[in-house]
Amino acid sequence: MPELRHVDWSRLFSPKVVAVVGASDTEGSPQRAQWTQVHRRLGALGAEVVPVHPKKPDILGVKAYPSVTALPADPDIVIVLVRDPLPIVEEAVNRNAGFVVVFSAGFGELGTAEGDAAEARLRELASGATRVLGPNTNLNIFEPWPDGLPSRGKLAIITQSGYQGRPITQAQALGVGIEIWATIGNEADLEWADFVGYLAAHRPNVGAIATYVEGFQNGEAFMRAADACVKARIPIVAIKIGRSEEGRVMAAAHTGHLTGPDAVHDAVFDQYGVIRVDDLDEVIEISNMFCHTGLVDGPGGIAVYAMSGGTASHVADLFGAAGVKIPKFERTTVDALEKYIPWYLRRDNPVDSGGVITARPENREVLQLMLDDPNTDVLFAPITGVFPGMSDALSRDLVALHQRFLAGEGKPVVAAWISPIRDDSYRSLCEAGVPVFHSFNAAVRGLSELGRYSRFVRAYRSPFDGDAMAGIPAPAERAVAAVAGRELLAGAGATLNEVDSKKLLAGYGIPVAGERVVTSADDAVAAAVALGPPVVMKIVSADIAHKSDLGLVAVGVAGEDAVRATYDRLLATAASAAPEAALDGVLVAQMVTDAVAEVILGLSHQHPFGPTITFGLGGVFTEVFADVAFAVPPFDADRAREVIESTKGVRILRGTRGRPAGDIDALVDVILRLQSLALDLGDAISELDINPILVRPAGQGVVAVDALVIPTRRP
Structure with missing residues (x-):
């Protein structure tokens, strides 16, 4: 798979000559304000910074x-502020401009032939050395940001909408510094992956990336950029439009992006640790938390300090509903808290102080004991209202502990301020850099992601490194299979029949049942005897x-x-049910009688990721239960196993109600072999279904008993 493309970013972020086309000195005009801003x-x-104007000798005193x-x-x-930017872009390209920023709209987002043609021309102009930002963008990328805010890492913001x-930039009010805000618009040339890859490689101050995207x-390129962020330990917190049909339609109208199948995006986000959220508050507060805390060294154990039993119960319930276990304290910690x-009141996690000691000096000792417990990686303190003498005292303690953490002597602390009133205590938390959430739900999500992402980074193995891309079968066997597969696909019609489809699978070492194609009843009898009834x-x-829908499959035939x-x-039924179908004979196949479960494996093209593997409960109930999961190559055996484990049907594969466990290891092997087929032949295959694969008891393997391959139609 290709690397991220090289971009000479120095010409954008350290320019020597900047031209503003459309600069104006007309009082009250947007172009005047934009010229003044850029200048x-x-x-x-x-x-x-020089203006370009066909008639005026100067703009506000600048030649x-x-x-x-x-x-x-x-x-x-070259910044283009005119209504018809294409001639200017062409001129800039001919003048060897490094970057062109196209401010105006009226391109692919219109959904018209004219808009599509204009965007196609812009892409053509960007095919050389000159990079284009936009169209349908603004000048946020040149916006300066204040220094001196208390966050350990800075927030980078990448949005397709200004x-x-x-609102995300206003996270500064929570004490987080902004590294950059790039508004990328329609992405006719420079795209999300270009900026994110650049941030991962060249901006070491970035503590998190907050992003709003409608499509990639x-x-x-997205996977490469996300991979680079994991290696750089930079979490990506994303709003991705496309959960609903309404969102998908609006996204196309806004920036011209195709959002793609939402479940596949979720699968890819999961593969690369991207944190997907649903609203701007979550983006702001979760990315703010990462910028202040960084990652944690342990599994993410959360110690909860509450000033009331109700708050403790509420928070514990929300953590439990989110599947996040609050760890118990060591006995020594509980005994020490007794003092x-x-x-x-409750002394184990979550602690209920009852407000009894919150305003006392010894409260800080309580918080420190909770932080020092070996099962704790972060302290969470929900503050449920302004109550002078308590909320201000707890805020002072949290600030002191946070400062100790910044000095490298402790663990991070996180607060939730659940009150409409923002008093001096609240502001002191933000000014000190204590991460603050404004709802229990956001805090629970953020803290759970702090542990999950920290664990993810430690366990991560890039699928683009070394042997991860090799896969199975062995390279020599795979090369032979690829050549044979292309020949088979090139000679096929609209679809491959079942026998040829399974021949393609067998080339990659995917087990198929023994079988013979016969064209007479006598041959059928001979095949049945040879294969064994x-x-x-x-x-x-x-x-x-x-x-099977047409009654053209018979099982358990003996004698x-x-x-x-x-x-x-079978011949008579086929002639009646599908009179136009060309018949290649009757298949006589071995019958597997010890299957634990039926599963389906599929290969399809899903925008924008390309060949995508689908796994789920198989057989005739695939559409009924819709219990499927996805993986996008490249991935390793661990990811293949995670895909299996993410489905409800895995309970059957593990063995249930006295039934034996299935051969999950063999299933993982088959998924990896199908991945190799996808990487080698994905461009030549429109769709592939293996349905069902029969999973036999552990150690006995799996068998593909039916398959359908639809080659890519060439014009």
Whole structure:
């Protein structure tokens, strides 16, 4: 798979010459404000910022040039503020501009032939060395941000919408510094993955990336960029539009993005640790937390300090509903807390102080004991209202402990401020850099992600490194299988029949049942004897996809008379039910009698990620139960096992109600073999279904007993 592309970012972030096309001195015009803004901001970086205007000799005292061509030096950046930007972009490309920023809309987001043509032309102009930001963007990427805020790491913001990004920048009120805000618009050229990959590689101050996206241009590039972030220990907190049909339609109307199947996006996010949330408050507060705390060294154990039993119960319930276990304290910790917390209050996790000691100096000792417990990685203190003498005292304690953490002498603390009143105590928390949430739900989600992402990073093995890409079968066997597979697919019609489909699978070492294709009743009898009764018999035809629906499959056939009768019946039924279908004969196959479960494996193309593996409960109930999970190559055996484990049907595979456990190891092996097939032949296959795969008892393997392959149709 290709690497992230190289971009000379120095010409964007350290420019020498910047041209602003459409700069104006007309009082009250947007172009005047934009010119003034760019001239001030980029001039402060040492750039020569010049206006381009076809008629005016200067703009607000700065000499203007009639065209980009007339500039005295090649521009690093050309900012285009005119309504028809394409001629200017072409001129900038011819003048060897490093970057062109296209402010105007009216491209692919319109959903019209004219808009699509304009965006296609813009992509064509960006096919060389000049990079294009936009269209349908703004100038946020040049916005300066205050220094001196208390966060350990800074927040990077990548959005496809300016107005969805502006609220995120206001996380500064929570004490987090902003590293950069890039509004990327339609992504005719520069895309999400370009910026995220750059941040991971070149901005070590970034503590988290907050992002609002409606779709990704290139799924492979997304995975590469997300992989780089995991290696750099940078969490990505994302709102991704597309959970509903309404959201998908609106996303296309807004920036022209195809959002893609939502469940597949979730699967890829899971593969690369991306934290998907649903609202802006979660994006702001969770990314703010990561910027202040970094990752934790342990599993993410949360110690909860509450000032009332009700708060303790509420928070514990929410953590439990989220599947997050609050660890018990060591006995020594509970015994030590007895000195401070009365007998009638809870001393184990979560602690209920009852407010008895919160305002006392010894309260800090209680918090420190909780932090020092070996099962604790972070302290969470919900503050459920402004109550002078208590909320302010607890805030002071949390600030002191946070400062100790920043000095490398402790563990992080997190607060939830559940009150409409934002008093001096609240502000003191934010000014000190204590992560603050404003709802229990957001806090529970954020703290659970702190532990989960920290564990994820420690266990992560990049699928792009070393042997992870090799997969199975062995390279020599795989090369032979790929050549044979392409020949088989090239000679196929609209679909491969079952026999040829399974031949393709067998080339990659995917086990298939022993079988023979026969064209007479006598041959059917001979095949049944050779394979051993009972057998399965079914029609072979590339024109019939779902044979069982038409009564064209017979199982458990035994005895010469039964084989002959079944052969004749299958032909007669096929002639009646599918008279136009071309028949290739009757398949006589071994019957597997010890299967623990039936599962399905599929291969399909899912925008924007390409070949995608589907796994789920198989057989005739696939559509009924819809118990499926996805994985996008490349991935390793651990990921293949996680896909299996994520389905409800895994309980059957583990063995239930006296039934034996299935061979999950063999199933993992088959998923990896199908991945190799997808990587080698995915461009030549539109769709592939193996349904069902029969999973035999542990140690006995799996067997593919039916398959359908639809080759990619070439124009």
